[in-house]
Amino acid sequence: MTLSTDMLPDFPMPREAGCPFAPPREMMRLHAEDPVSKVRLWDGSTPWLVTRYEDQRALFGDQRLSVDTTRDGFPYHTEAFRDTTSTTPPSFLNMDDPDHARIRRMVTGPFTVKRIESLRPAIQRMTDDLIDAMLAGPNPVDLVEALALPLPSLVICEMLGVPYEDHDFFQSKSKVSLRRDVTSEEARAAAGALFAYLGEQLDKKLAEPADDLLTDFAVRMRDGDLSRLEATMLGQLLLGAGHETTANMIALGTLAFLEHPDQLAIVRDTDDPKVLASAAEEMLRYLTIVHTGQRRLALEDLEIGGQLVRAGEGVIIAAATGNWQDDVFPDPDRLDVHRDARRHMAFGFGIHQCLGQQLARLELQVVYGTLLRRVPTLRLATGLDKIPFKDDGIVYGVYELPVTW
Incomplete structure (x- = not known):
């Protein structure tokens, strides 16, 4: 029927x-x-x-599905997302192969496990500095503004070569694109402002090269490996994704720990990097903050889980349910930092798996362990029912997290 x-x-x-x-x-x-x-x-x-987990994992690697948001029938998140993607050049996030593979190869080097691990001391210093400032300031405090948002912003600014003093500008513009209630005019204006900003930064790197990613993009643009549009969109994508998603994971994950004091105690009391790594993976599985699904369009007829999907039909891969599938992750509703959750799909899977996943992992390992160890009496400064959750966002999280100690 x-x-x-x-x-x-x-x-x-x-x-x-x-x-x-x-x-x-x-x-x-x-x-x-x-x-x-x-x-x-x-x-x-x-x-x-x-x-279902097995169907999702298969689809993430199936090139009969397209991520190209300019194709008719693509299942857009919002009207603003549709209107913006139809009037702005695509980022490699929304490209199919071979264009996707061509550009992705140019940026994989800085995001390898070895290169990211070399950033651990710097990320540890940044985290300690932010916690020092938080402890020296007012109490209670909004953890989003004090730690969750500044840390990944500082890190991605350092990697890209973007001045951190511009963070109010790019954070506010990035937030617009992730809201489901935003108008098309607001989304286009925010995207246009970020595009212009990254273009100016690329021009500065051509004039004054540095040891950062934007300089690399600028050189590739000058040499003809990247068009100006591609280089600018790539910088815009990394700047936005590099701070917004991890900020949500830091704040929402901290709240989840506060609501699960037994698991908080394990992380707070350990100095074992394997436990911290396991805790980060479990939190990624448990929360799956890309909660409105990853979107695709069928390029040809295919069968998914016994169901015929026709060419031109949209597909939404809801990794949140796959990550809570009990025959893959027993007792999935239980937060368990000792669980082997490495098979989760919070970062997707296949050729479009999140480029920055190793960086996000490292930041979560450092910040969860450091925050809970250094502020052992950390607790909510309000009731759980008073926390403003991002139910209206494409990426899930909290707008504020009032905490005290």
Whole structure:
């Protein structure tokens, strides 16, 4: 039986009150009963929602699915996202091969495990400095503004060669693109301002080269390996993704620890890097902050979990449910920092797996362990029901996290 559009569940789905870390109940129901099923988006379109881990993992590597947001039928997150991506040049995040592979090869070097690990001492110093300032300042404090947002911003600014004193500008513009309630005009204005800013930074690097990523992009632009549009969009993507997603993981993960004091105690009391690494992986699995799914478009007919998906139909890969699948991660609703959660799909999988995943891992390992060890009495300064969650965001997190000690 084919359901009418009006009978399909709306997506994204709301979380249950009092359950801020769990995937929406309706999404978990579909995962159990109808793991490849149609949902209805804001514009009335009806893409397929894929909720089972094994199907998701297969789809992430299937090049019969496109990430190209300019194709007709792509399942856009919002009207503003649709309008912005149709009027701005694509980043390599929204390119299919071979263009995606060509540009990705140019930026993989600085994000290898070895290169990222070499940043650990610097990230540790930044974290300690921010916590020093927090402890010397007012109490209570908003952890988002004191630590969660500044740390990844400092790190990505250092890597790119962007002046950190511009952080208020680029943070405010980046936030606009991740809101589901933003207008098309607001989204285009924010994207345009960031694009112009990164173009100016590239010109400065051509005039005064430095040892940073933007200089590398500028040189490749000068030599013809990257177009100016590609170099600018690449810088814009790394600047935004490099601070916004990790900031959400730091704040939301800290809240999850505060709500699970037994797991907090394990992280607070250890100096074992393997435990800290395991804790970061488990938190990535448990939260899956890209909570509105990763979007694709079928380029040809294909079968997903026994269901025929036609060419031109949209597909949403809801990794949050796959990461809570009990035959992959037993007792998935239990936060367990000793769990081997390395098979999670918080960073996606396959050729489009998150480029900055090793950097995010390192930042989470450092900040969770350092914060909980240095501020052992850390606690919420308000009730859980007063925390403003980013239910309206493409990326999940909290707008504020008032804490005291």
